[in-house]
Amino acid sequence: MSFDRALRCRECGREYPLAPIFSCEFCFGPLEVAYDYEAMRGRITRESIAAGPATLWRYADLLPCDAAYRVDIGTGFTPLQRADRLAEAVGLRTLWLKNDTVNPTWSFKDRVVSVAIARARQFGFEAIACASTGNLANSVCAHAARSGMEVYVFIPDDLEHGKVVGSAVYHPTLVMVDGTYDDVNRLCTELSQSYPWAFVNINVRPYYAEGSRTLGFEVAEQLGWRAPGACVVPMASGSLFTKIRKGFSEFAELGLIEEPATRMFGAQASGCSPITTAHQAGTLNFVPQKPDTIARSLAIGNPADGYYALKTMQETGGGAEMATDEEIVEGIKLLAETEGIFSETAGGVTVACLRKLVESGAISPEEETVAFITGAGLKTVEAVSGDVADPLRVPARTEVFSEALAERRRAAAEPAGAGAR
């Protein structure tokens, strides 16, 4: 059962009944789901969770929706992988990767959509919609297809081919908007006032956002019921970043883990870094940017939860970094070569920022760290396709192959630049 009790304004604390609304009528602050932790305590235990399914529905009692309305495509409980080779490359003793590339639509967005669509059905919506940088659209379309709901997804017109086809294949009404994500979001906010649709990240955003807590729950459970020393998390709107931390705190509140001392570090692309830039300037108030980066999934210039992400960094003694397009590509390749995970550009941002955070001393080599890899690489192949080694091209003949192999090995053994002399 669900222990959600009300919606509460994050600014003035006023409470509202659970409804498809997202901002406070008095101060325009964002609304967040409030729970009855008193009633949860003792009823949600390590044992009751461990007895659940190997999906995010093992935390059904902690989600703000009636699980009877769920559209289950097998999201969550993804691997937490010890990453010794990457740890050595970046200079850490203990590193874990939370591999969310293996979700049903290959990104962590399946978590937030799982909760949003269940809540939307519970409210009686017959159509689901979203403003998306790509991954969210893919997930909304897949869940809508599985449930038989009508679906309308809105994306900027410069997305990667894999993300466009990755929505279109489910046969939604797919709308490409001439503009940035921030333009798409503004349009959808307007549309949500006249169309009777559940926009997962607008009018049902308070419920949607709660789905990201399951990443915190899983990491704590998979570490043997404890929180790590540091987390490195990619940031677009900043919501995921804040909710991972909230997940640890709630587990502590329920007595499932000790009070967490986890330091939260955010990762952005240099070409869209409003949150990181504000953190480095020592302010909680970011200045919106016009994105220009290959990390399209993170290209939100006016992040809805930027202020709260900055507060989370301050409260936890964490920080933020940013990575150039070149560093993002290097990050993707380093992760693939050391740990066997092919991530999209957001994962490249995370790995590049992780490396810089250790280099600068912001994260110490002794600090047990979890890096969140939130989306899969086949969706953004164009980011690295010009930067990987060409295959050996040979006819099907042993001697030609052997010659080509010897040649490739000779070239690899030469010091860089030697061939030019």
Ligand SMILES: *Cc1c(COP(=O)(O)O)cnc(C)c1O
């Ligand atoms: C959406 C997204 C994020 C960040 O999400 P926010 O909650 O908006 O900060 C991170 N990684 C990937 C791959 C995403 O698609």
Ligand SMILES: [Zn+2]
């Ligand atoms: Zn308020």
